[in-house]
Amino acid sequence: MRHFLNLTAAGADGVAAMLAEAIDRKAARAGFPKGRADADAPLAGHVLAMIFEKNSTRTRVSFDMAIRQLGGSSIVMDAGSMQLGRGESIADTARVLSGYVDAIMIRTDDHAKIEDMARHATVPVINGLTDQSHPCQIMADLQTILEDGKALPGLKMAWLGDGNNVLASLIEAAGLMQFDVVAACPQGFMPSEADVALGQGRARVVASPQEAVEGADVIVTDTWISMGQAHAETKLAAMMPYQVDEALMARAKPDARFLHCLPAHRGEEVVDAVIDGPQSLIWQEAGNRLHAQKAVLRWVFGQIG
Ligand code: CP
Ligand code: NVA
Numbered sequence: 001m002r003h004f005l006n007l008t009a010a011g012a013d014g015v016a017a018m019l020a021e022a023i024d025r026k027a028a029r030a031g032f033p034k035g036r037a038d039a040d041a042p043l044a045g046h047v048l049a050m051i052f053e054k055n056s057t058r059t060r061v062s063f064d065m066a067i068r069q070l071g072g073s074s075i076v077m078d079a080g081s082m083q084l085g086r087g088e089s090i091a092d093t094a095r096v097l098s099g100y101v102d103a104i105m106i107r108t109d110d111h112a113k114i115e116d117m118a119r120h121a122t123v124p125v126i127n128g129l130t131d132q133s134h135p136c137q138i139m140a141d142l143q144t145i146l147e148d149g150k151a152l153p154g155l156k157m158a159w160l161g162d163g164n165n166v167l168a169s170l171i172e173a174a175g176l177m178q179f180d181v182v183a184a185c186p187q188g189f190m191p192s193e194a195d196v197a198l199g200q201g202r203a204r205v206v207a208s209p210q211e212a213v214e215g216a217d218v219i220v221t222d223t224w225i226s227m228g229q230a231h232a233e234t235k236l237a238a239m240m241p242y243q244v245d246e247a248l249m250a251r252a253k254p255d256a257r258f259l260h261c262l263p264a265h266r267g268e269e270v271v272d273a274v275i276d277g278p279q280s281l282i283w284q285e286a287g288n289r290l291h292a293q294k295a296v297l298r299w300v301f302g303q304i305g
Pocket of ligand 2: 131164166223224227261262
């Protein structure tokens, strides 16, 4: 049985197969009116349970739409309204849900919880974000880059700001798909050595934002304060030199693109002129969550890869 807790679980071949599926299935829907499921309904009858221990807009709606377009359906639960929210264990929740549904997606804080869920579930478990990683986001990001006509091997991606969960998954993807990540993060907010090691030599961390973006093909950033973190003025101050503005973008390649997983905090990690500017692919990136999620769902059920 396949769980999608991280990108390594799928391997380079699995990630490549999912990206191809996402791009092809999206293209096949071009010109489709809204309100139509995919004609082949490859997951007809399948039910996805989604558990949210943290807020979500994109992950929640894109997974829900993904399973519906594939012919299945979903049950969306906030942990606070489940017995999980009053102390029932992850393990027992996994055992019970496995008796009802065909797959479980969970967004939670401690990554150990999702590993626990996968250990005790007898259906596939999908990582909808933990404090440690956000692999579904990076699938959509890679799809967006490919659709822009850039091949992944040898690409230079620059990350600016917080050494967080999204960066960890980007680094993991770099190791698998053979592109480079240069992350510029302030002291105290750099990714862990374990996260950098996921890049298998493809990731490095620098202090200088200018150095990171020099000649980059893609510039990526994210909120400076992730869900569950304290809103600290000291952290915001340390991050200010890493704000993505027009001057930083100008140091990247002329055809460089800007990505942000959203939600954005405009005026903090990025200025309006960049996020709304001609190099930004953020709406395509957000839209691709739907198509990437469909590929992840088909992958966990063994239909592709
Ligand atoms: N990018 C992302 O995961 O967005 P949500 O938090 O809205 O799901
Ligand atoms: N790093 C952010 C990503 C949100 C999609 C967070 O964890 O809050």
